[in-house]
Amino acid sequence: MEFEYWWLLAFPLFFSLGWLAARIDIRHVVSESRTLPVSYFKGLNYLLNEQPDKAVEAFAEVARLEPATVELHFTLGAMFRRRGEVERAIRLHQNLLDRPDLEEEQKWLAVNELAQDFLRAGLLDRAEHLFQELLETDYRPSALEALLDIYVQEKEWQKAIDAAKALATLSTRSYQLEIAQFYCELAVSESIHNRFDSARAYLATALKENRSCVRANDLLGDFEAAQGRHEEAVQAWKRIETQDPAYLSLVVDKLVSALRQLERLDEGTVLLRDYLNRYPTMEILDAAYRLILEREGAEEAYRLVRDVLRAQPTLRGLDTLLEAQLLEAPAERRQDLQLIKNLVHSHAERLAYFRCDSCGFRARRFHWRCPACGGWESFPPRRSEEDGTRDRSGSNFNPG
Ligand SMILES: [Zn+2]
Known part of the structure; x- marks a missing residue:
């Protein structure tokens, strides 16, 4: 009886094997798998089981046993780099490049991989050299992007400008914002060496590249003020309002000091009240509060902060309000008020970033x-x- 059952089971098995054999050249599969070392299958297995550490070691073994498997070397190199084993990746890609049998396409792929390794390792000079070689190949767009990154890291602003302009011709992005910022960086380094004329020229170019470059007007004001040209500084900072009024917060204190130098603080209070009405930020409120306290007294300053705080309650506004109250408070209340103010102040400081x-x-x-x-x-x-x-x-x- 048992014999007959075996037959029943074996029949469909033989049937499906025959079906398979008709579709797949079994001999070919067997001979293919024989040419691959066992480590290859081990590696795949580790990958499938999400054990990348063991997979890398198994593939490294294959690469050692089967030096002809160029594709595998590339995969392995990328894996090394991703895992932070940059030295191993560099050695592997350098060995690949030394091979005389490498095809042209594979050679440039290896150069690109090695350049990425150097970039990752922070060896910027060597990475830069290789990416420059790649500029004349199909890798031009990614090489330019990498070079731009390198020039920014090395603060080579003129080279960064050239790379960004070249990239802009290849893509739909304009890189205007970055290019203007690079000109601002050039202006900053000129100003450090007191070369204010060429610093100003760079800022003019920055604005030509990007009309909304607020930083260019911010810096221009700084340079003018540094040379005692306070009127020009005020004009530069005021222009920020037409670019993006949100950035007035960054220059409002500098504006007040320039107007102080010009002995035009009356104009300052009018200007700050106007800014505060239209762009009520904490920085403008702070500056306006201090100036009005100085020019018009504690009561006027208190009223200003209270009105702003009613419209826009913030912790830092409350901090300023308490400060204004403290100035007016009778002696017996002052201690309590000071306590509350300290509490609010430290909390507001902690949150303001x-x-x-x-x-x-x-x-x-x-x-x-x-x-x-x-x-x-x-x-x-x-x-x-x-x-x-x-x-x-x-x-x-x-x-x-
Ligand atoms: Zn960020």
Whole structure:
């Protein structure tokens, strides 16, 4: 009886094997798999089981046993780099490049991979050299992008401008914003050496590249003020209003000091009241409060803060309001008020930070280029408490 059951089971098996054999050249599959070392299948297995460490070692073994497998070497090199084993990746790609049997296409692929390795390892000079070789190949767009990145890291601003302009011809992006920022960087380095004329010329070019480049007017005001040309400084900073009034927050204190130098603080109070009406930010409120306190007295200053705070209640506004109250308070209330003010002040300070729109990086100081993600103009010019946004992720915070 058992014998008959075996037959029943074996029949469909033989049938399906025959069906398979008709469609796949079994001999070919067998001979293919025989030419691949066992480590190859081990590697695949590790990959499927999400054990990349063991997979890399298994593939490295294959590459050692089967030096002819060029594609595998490329895969392995990319894996090394991704895992941070940059030295191994460099050695592998250098060995590939030394091979005389490499086809033209493979050679440039290897050069590109090696350049990426150097970039990752921070060996910028060597990476730059290889990416320049790639400019005449199909890798031109990615090589230009990498070169732009390198020039920015090395603060080689003129080269960065050339790379960005070349990239703009290849893509739909204009790179205007970045190019204007690079001209601003050139202006900054000129001003450090007191070459204000050429610094000004760079700023004019920055504005020609990007009319909305606020930084160019901000810097122009700084340079004019540094040379005692306060009227010109005031004019430069005022122009920011036509570009993007949100950025007035960044220059309002400087505006007041320039007007003080010109002995035109009356004009300053009118200007700040007007700004405050139209763009009520904390920085403008702070500056207006101090100036009105100085020019018109404590009561007038208190009224100003109270009106703004009613329209837009913020912690920093409350902080300023308490300060104004303290000045007017009778002696017996002063101690309590001071206590509350200190509490509010430390809380407001803790919450007031600039925050990168691209990566969420937070900083006390405003940055034109995010120190974390390298994005240009990614910081909005107001501190985040005013936007009502709270960072719940507890992510990267830089008190600097
Ligand atoms: Zn960022």
